[in-house]
Amino acid sequence: MNPRREFTHMRRVPFTCTLDCGSRCELIACVEDGRLMRIDTPPDRQDTPRFPRLIPCVRGRAHRRAQNAPDRVLQPLRRTGPRGSSAFCPISWDDALDEIAERLLRAREQQGPISILHATGAGSISGRGLSGADASRRFFSHWASVTEIAGNMSVHCVAMAQQWMLGSHLPGSDRATLLDSRLILLWGMNPAENHMGPNTAHFIAEARDRGARVVLLDPRYTDSGMLADEWVPLRPGTDAALAAAMAHVMIAEGLADTAFLERCTDGSEAYRRYLMGLDDDIPKTPAWAEPITGVDAEMIRRLARAYATERPAALLAGWGPQRTRYGEQSARALMALACVSGNVGLRGGGLGGYGTRGSGSEIALGSLPMGPYAPGRRLPPGSWAPAILEGQLHPAPALLYIVASNLVNRSPNSLANVAALAQVPFVVVHEPFMTPTARHADLVLPINTDLERSDLVTSWGHDSHLFYSQQAVASRGESRTDYWVFARLAERLGIGEKYTQGRSEQEWLDALLAESPMTLDDLARDGIVRCDPPPRVALEAFRRDPDAHPLSTRSGRIELRNHQAAAYGLPDIPAFVDTGNEPAGYPLQLVTPHHKLRSNSCLDANPWLHRLEPHTAWINSADAAAREIADGDTVIVEAPGGNIQIRAHVTPRIMPGVVSVAQGAWLALDAAGDDGGGCANTLTEHTLTPTGGPTTHTAWVQVRRLSDG
Ligand code: SF4
Structure with a gap:
């Protein structure tokens, strides 16, 4: 092969993958004669320790292989055998859309719109911009108040804990501030695999090169162990006990930041009484925590002393610890520990969080506007199946419409999810691939991959990076975008003009940029705009002057004691709550x-x-x-x-x-x-x-x- 000929004839098309991976990267599709030859990264990007380029992982480069995956859905399919049997026959787009329109109308008229369930989220290809959830939400918001299965599976407990303790859900300090850390605790966090914001692993590695110590606390030595000096295996669900024992050491040895606790927190005395065992005669010492957590008592003392004295120290909490039976307590306890150590509001310290910007900051990107119909009912993604199986929904579901969500696989208890799907008379799935959810559908509609559509995509968890992901190759088979499908369905239901406003997809992309000084042409040149502002330290102003910068809690301070928690049967302080013993036979x-x-x-x-x-x-x-x-x-x-x-x-x-x-x-x-x-x-x-x-x-x-x- 002549490499020069290959280079000369190749088109290089910027695109990004919309996977819900914890990051967002720049990719280049190298296309020759309409064929995707390879996936590359842009050359000549700025790349410094403080301003690293966005480095894709193997999943991004693997998009080429996914294009031709055997499980790719290439035509609209109608089920011909039992649910889950994979027996389908191809049908035309017109027949598929006519049938869906007729079923939607019948369900709305006979059982009411809330008998129609609409599910999105975390799917085989996540949606952004014109694709996935926004496209389908816009459709239903113009048509009827249906039931929506949506919600935050990822950070429910940490969001709840932050609402109680901080008055709002905070994104945390920007990752670049880790360069100032002397100690980094990766507590159930695995940035080498899950990123948790662009370049988190890079900043940790760079901090370590500059002398920071890194400790991994996790039941597994994950790939993030490569970033760490030490691995402390920690039993799942016991994070609040370890945090309590570390806080106990800090208080008992005079290492707690009492000035910070007095100025910036409310309820610290109640937490201290718990830690010292003044009310239950159980001091939460390292010896108390050792059999609970599996962490040696001397190691707990060492960790506590280091976290209190090697300042600034960052406690980066992953989301695994809060996806446990009493996840609220894990999330609260880690924030309380950060407060006792006094590392909150310090550059290089911090209080967990995404480590990325909240929305609405740097780049003005609009989103598809919604219509007048809000969801008539909402079901959490973790409990939609029992709601169906236990007959809690009135009226009973008539139709389930699933977009960009592998609902069977992503929700707990997949076997019950399959059983729940079986109880819904008609299931429609939008998918590029024949997922387990698609296998249990009545109609499967083939959807484009990221390489086959153009869209505007913001970075994961923040909007300081804007990507123009451009269509690199033609749609395979009869696959189409979610927007295309809903525009035609809207026509059939008499809301076509409301849905499209007469715009093509490309015209919508222009419209989404209307508030921005940029145009699509500007974006098309590079494929990305980065507006990385100076690294921000969460709660820095609050720490400096809590009276001038109060939190939106009742006291204006970080509340270590929360009466809202008691309303849910939880302790009002971040105490450890035991999950209980294992069921017999499952050790x-x-x-x-x-x-x-x-x-x-x-x-x-x-x-x-x-x-x-x-x-x-x-x-x-x-x-x-x-x-x-x-x-x-x-x-x-x-x-x-x-x-x-x-x-x-x-x-x-x-x-x-x-x-x-x-x-x-x-x-x-x-x-x-x-x-x-x-x-x-x-x-x-x-x-x-x-x-x-x-x-x-x-x-x-x-x-x-x-x-x-
Ligand atoms: S890190 Fe995420 S956005 Fe980047 S290439 Fe990998 S999967 Fe795609």
């Missing part, structure tokens, strides 16, 4: 983390990613030996609600007593009802936290060997 704790080769329930259709790293269950060497399981053996992981078959990865990288099955592999039920796909949510339950958050890191399993590998 191992299960965690279901995100994985570097998946993004929520996306990407399982890409065989290339499977080859890079097969889907496995992590089990500690001692637990495996006790069960005569060797690395690579096929095992069955059993939970009270379902079983999966999966290869075992026997490793010291997970603490004894804990098993890890990464989220994102797709449900694949065999005749016996076992899930050979290894979907993590086959093992989780619908149980919610006291305020309604998901509890996907509180589950118990047994592991048995099925065969030699």
Whole structure:
């Protein structure tokens, strides 16, 4: 092959993937004669320690393989066999859209609009701009007040805890401030795989090069262990106990920042009384915490002294600890610990959070405007299935319309989700791939991938970066954009003009930029605009002068004591609440983390990613030996609600007593009802936290060997 000829003839088209991965990167599609030849990154970008370029991960480069994945849906499909049987026949777009319009009208007239359920979120391709959730919300908002299945599965408990303690949900300090940290605690956070804001891992690595110490607290030695000096294995769901014991050490040894507690917090005396055991005669000492957390008491003392004295110290909390049975307490306890250490509001310190900008700051990007119909009812994404199965919905669902959401896979208790879908008379799914959710639909509509559509995309969690992701290749098969589908459905329902306002998709992109000084042409040149402002330190002004910059809590201070929590049956302080003992026969704790080769329930259709790293269950060497399981053996992981078959990865990288099955592999039920796909949510339950958050890191399993590998 002549590389010069290849270079000369290639078109280089900027695009970005819209995966809900914790970051957002620049990618270039290299296209020759309409064929996608490879995926590249832009050359010559500024790249300094303080202003790093946006570096894509393997998932972004794997988009080329996904284009031709065997599970790609290429035509509208109508179900011809039982739900889940994968028996479908192709139909025309006109027939599919006519049938959906007729079903929607019938459901609205006969059972009322709230009998129509509309689900979005965290799907096989996440939606942004004109695609996914915004396109479908706009459609329903112009047509009727339907029931919406939507909500925050990711940060429910931390948002609740911040609302109570800080008066609002704060994004945290910008990651570049980590360059000033002397100590970084990665508490259940895995930025090497999940990013948690663009370039988080870069800033941690850079801080370490400048002398910062990094400690990873996690049941697993994740890939973020590469960034750390030390790994402290911590039992899932016990974060509040470890935080309490560390705070106890700080108070007992005179290391607590009492000046900060007095000036900037409210309720610290109640928390101190809890820590010192003044009301229950149980001082929350390291010796008390050791059997709960699995962390050696001396290690707890060491951690506490370091966090209090090696200032500024950043406590970067992941979202796993708050997806536990009492996740509110984990989130509150980590914030309380940061307060006791006095690291709040310091450059290089901090209080967790996204580490990125909130919305509405740097770049004025509009969003598709909504119509007059607000949802008539809302169902949390963690509990829609029990609401159907237990007959809680009146009227009963007549139709479920799912857009950019692999609902069966992403929600806890996948087997119950399948059963719930079976109770809905008509299910429509928009999908590029034949996901487990699509397999249980009546109609599957083929949707474009990121490479086949143009859209405006903001960065994950903030809007200081704006991407113009441009269509690089023609649509495969008969796939279309979500917008295209809803525009035609709107026509059939007599709201076509309201939905499109006479605009093409390209004209909508121009309209979304109307408030901005930029035009699409400006954006098209580079594919991205970055407006990175100077790094911001969360709560810096508040720390300096809490009277002049009060929080929107009742006291204006950080409230360590919250009466709102008591209304949910929780302690009014960030006390540890025990999850309770394991159910008989299920001795191992299960965690279901995100994985570097998946993004929520996306990407399982890409065989290339499977080859890079097969889907496995992590089990500690001692637990495996006790069960005569060797690395690579096929095992069955059993939970009270379902079983999966999966290869075992026997490793010291997970603490004894804990098993890890990464989220994102797709449900694949065999005749016996076992899930050979290894979907993590086959093992989780619908149980919610006291305020309604998901509890996907509180589950118990047994592991048995099925065969030699
Ligand atoms: S998955 Fe996320 S980190 Fe990876 S390339 Fe896409 S946007 Fe970037």
